[in-house]
Amino acid sequence: MDPIHAMRAFVRVVEAGNFTRAADSLDLPKGTVTKQIQALEERVQAKLLNRTTRRVTVTPDGAAYYERAARLLNDFDDLESSMTNAQASPKGRLRVDVGSSTAKLIIIPALQTFCDQYPDIQVDLGVTDRPVDLIGENVDCVIRAGDLQDQSLVARRIGTMPFVTVASPAYIARYGMPKHPSELEKRHHVVGFFASNSRRNYPHEFNKGDERIELSVTYRVSVNESNAHLASVLAGFGISQCVSFQAAPHIEKGELVEVMPDWTRDPLPVHVVYPPNRHLSPKVRAFVDWAAELFAKHPNLQRT
Incomplete structure (x- = not known):
């Protein structure tokens, strides 16, 4: 043995x-x-x-x-x-997990640069919006937005995700343009987003100066995956808050319109997270550094 x-x-x-x-x-x-x-x-x-x-x-x-x-x-x-040259040439199988919209719009379009820089690293990219058990599922690191729920994990903050409130032009033509968040409770529809583990719907939050409003509005459609959430807004099911990097291309094309731009929502912090008792190997460190640089350069993922 x-x-x-x-x-x-x-x-x-x-x-x-x-x-x-x-x-x-x-x-x-x-x-x-x-x-x-x-x-x-x-x-x-x-x-x-x-x-x-x-x-x-x-x-x-x-x-x-x-x-x-x-x-x-x-x-x-x-x-x-x-005792080896592993630091200079990281290699091996790297298991990473990211959210679906982050994978589609940020990680995958740029991943070729990482693969070219580290040709001996084999990337297993898990794509899901559900919480991941890093140790139980043997994941090396995850990229997640939001406050850290498990304080036993090690995290490196790499950016923030600002929000924008949007709707489709067809929806606005049918229901009109709201001017205050309270109108969402009266004559408007929203697209909900619920947590995969608890199925709890996240509230819509609005800030303007010292005024803060949190609304748990009745919805006709609610989803638990970010790409499906955006698709529902584009389809005209209602108003909702999307991360700006996801909504910006559709706003530029006229497929979405910004709603109540003077009312904002606090941006989400973005972290690379890994287990505390897991050796931060050269391959993991290489990916963490690459992701931090990638997020720092993105115009809609400004670090604070």
């Missing part, structure tokens, strides 16, 4: 919560991971995991072993990186 491989397999099982996901993240058969854990338990002469047909839990001995093993593996990775 290779003790380093067995230790790495054990750490991944603990972080992933089961043998199947751990084996997938290590690109190994599930049976191989199972044998590595069994050999590790024989080596240390202690039961590290409790296994049932439905779940895997860590024993007290396993929890203590995990804490030290995770630190040792990080130190081992640091040592290997310092």
